[in-house]
Amino acid sequence: MAEYANPDALVSTDWVAEHLNDGTFKLIEVDEDTDAYEKSHIAGANSLHWRNELQDPVVRNFADKSQFEKLLSKKGVANDELVVLYGGNNNWFSAYAYWYFKVYGHDNVKLMNGGRKKWELEGRELTGEKPSVSATNYQAKEADPSIRALRDEVIAGVGKTPMVDVRSPDEFSGKLAAPAHLPQEQAQRKGHIPGAKNVPWSKSANEDGTFRSLEELKALYQEEQGLVPQDETIAYCRIGERSSHTWFVLKELLGFPNVKNYDGSWTEYGSLVGVPIALDYKEEAGS
């Protein structure tokens, strides 16, 4: 089986199990809801709460450089230390954290393929014990804008820059404003960015949470959708964490050198005054 463009971006559950007590890396579980971690987690893993710790508490933005430094110092991460991330939701939030670590220049980061689900489905051990942590003096680099798309760049790129909308087909068409199982109040308008291709994020993952093979991913993004690795590409979803998962696929597995995550995503774009929107779904008369 052919290798991913950056196979070192992933480690397997086997690898983590084998190296758990080496002391050669920090293991961190990233969740939207840390209840699961509080109950049990992989031995030695610390936690990161996606909303409370990775987001600015007031401004809609991820935590800034100084907040990131304080956070990683508190978690006991040393500069350049290997960090292995995993989490629930098929690694949604850990993929977001991976992207975010890359933004602040912590390059020595990997995802555990399959996340928490794969570990559990393999019947591996979990513990409720929290690791002891010695604080460090972590120094981040300045934020790297080359992997993040902001609003104005997205507006300027409509119809020109290849974009991947990783939401469900019903969100993409404008039938729904949010995933079918969540409250439907979200952006002001439904639909998608004109010209964007729809590749739901989940198509890149197997049921056990691991990423699909290189051949399957190539077929999905390149053959079926015509995405070209050499093009600058932007991935988006609703609030930017599903699209981080796809950003990881395009960048690290397929080797697209110039791909950005638009973390403002549809909750930003779909509420902007005057921007073009493609709405495929038409309400039937009388429905």
Place this chain on the structure above:
Amino acid sequence: MSSSCVDAPDDYVGETSIRGLVERDGKPVEGAYVRLTGSQEEFVAESRTSEDGSFRFWVVPGEWTVICLAPGAERLEQACNLDKGKAVDVRFELFPAGTAAG
């Protein structure tokens, strides 16, 4: 039967949901993964069963498939058709992977 999907009792009228139970040897299974997929095998949501083996998805009406994954157990799935204002109950009875349904 390893899985079944039935209309929930009348007191669920007005809610649109899929709720269910995962059991093994008649006992509730906590922490089983339950996946909700749409009509084109499109993944919608995933949940884990609570201590009492239960799970619940709130969804818009339509055709859904619920898939159950648990360590050491055969993968199970159940299709459900959800009308507006109704709810359905799904039950999964787990059995060891690689064996035929009991």
